[in-house]
Amino acid sequence: MLRPDLLLQPTPKGLYCPPGDFYLDPVRGAVERAVISHGHSDHARGGHGAVLSHPHTLAIMAARYGENFAKSTQAVEYGEVIDINGVSVWLTPAGHILGSAQITVEYKGLRMTFTGDYKRRFDPTCARFEPVDGTHIFISEATFGLPVFRHPPTEHEMAKLLRNIADFPDRTHCVGAYSLGKAQRMIRHLRLAGHDAPIYIHGALEKLCAVYEDAGVPMGDLRPATMDDTSKAAREAFRGQVVIAPPGSFEGTWAQRFPDPLIGFASGWMSVRQRAKASGVELPLIISDHADWDELTDTVREVNPDELWVTYGREDALVRWAMLEGRRARPLRLVGYEEEAG
The missing domain is CATH 3.40.50.12650 (Rossmann fold)
Structure with a gap:
């Protein structure tokens, strides 16, 4: 199976997919091709060349940045598989906000799922989170990645x-x-x-x-x-x-x-x-649009990936928890992402 770092690589601009030649949620400067998980400004910036995202996210970006926020856009519904230079890409609900999506990339037998931001509890304004079966590498946020964060109903x-x-x-x-x-x-x-x-x-x-x-x-x-x-x-x-x-x-x-x-x-x-x-x-x-500690750990157990990558927040605690469970895990140390949607 392909090495994970050959399919997705953390870079100063965001996660980069070399075989597909596109970025996931690039936040530092414009790129030629971007796949955007959701419309918050610390994940979705204007000025890119081609942007692929859920139609609701594209509508949000147009409302925030103007209709010409990118040179070209491609709307993709949940579950619709798109081929980008031989890499299969599809979106699955993340339950974070309207249009929010997990981005799954698959290439040469390796399946990696990038969650963006997500939560597991009911939200009447967006589609509920759906775990992606068969994920080898699960890339999870960790905004509230400490055991002290257990949000009430x-x-x-x-x-x-x-x-x-x-x-x-x-x-x-x-x-x-x-x-x-x-x-x-x-x-x-x-x-x-x-x-x-x-x-x-x-x-x-x-x-x-x-x-x-x-x-x-x-x-x-x-x-x-x-x-x-x-x-x-x-x-x-x-x-x-x-x-x-x-x-x-x-x-x-x-x-x-x-x-x-x-x-x-x-x-x-x-x-x-x-x-x-x-x-x-x-x-x-205490009403959050992010997963709390129990939701984070329960999700990792449910997805049960071969390896966990952690980003956006309290990375070390979630990585440590995973390793104590006998899981392979690593922090990504991506920068430029904020707490806009706590």
Whole structure:
């Protein structure tokens, strides 16, 4: 069987496939051919030559970077096998955000699966993670790759938010959520829980929420959280309402325009109390778009690859766990990837 490093190689620009002559999620500079796992900006950049990805990811990239974000694009549905210079490539749901995919490459009998970012629990805005059978080399993220990260059930955290809305009906609930993926997920969870009232959104969310709507994910009654009229009457109209915005919006004075704002933040990082306290978060919601420690280790056991490669986050702990289980494992040390979708 082919040596793994002859099929995928970690480089400063990202994982490179020499026989196929393409990169997976290149983030440092433009490349001629890129296969993109999902639309977060630390994985999907504009300016490449040819980009292959799921149609929803291409729509997200167009919304973020403009219609001409690449010289050419190719939309590939989940399970559709594409030949690139003799290398078979296909996408499988990753469960991270809308359009997110694991990328499997197969060549000369070697099958390698790159997860990008993923999670295992239910998300009403995207297809659920599916393990890829027969994977020889499994390339896993490790954003929350420490045993301390064991996220509570999403239903528990949403119930906390709904209780606060009911218990403090005169306050404006300002929930920080990453603009792509988390914000739309929070909106959809609220709708499924019966919250049919208008939800006010920051301008940074408008185009991306429209992409989700176009993909068949209903957002309900969304209204702009703008306040051109700064009169007391205009401000009072937000009392008792839910406002969703990127987390950075609440670090300045933006949230203070709303009456008696109650600041929340939906992120797996809210399990770290110091982060919540330092950010002035009154209502930390531990809702993550990444796999926690148990999901990471359970997934490796389920896929049961010949070798585990680990990237994006707490690599050493997951590699150490794998080796204690008698598995072959190595860290990739890729750089340039951030915590945009905690």
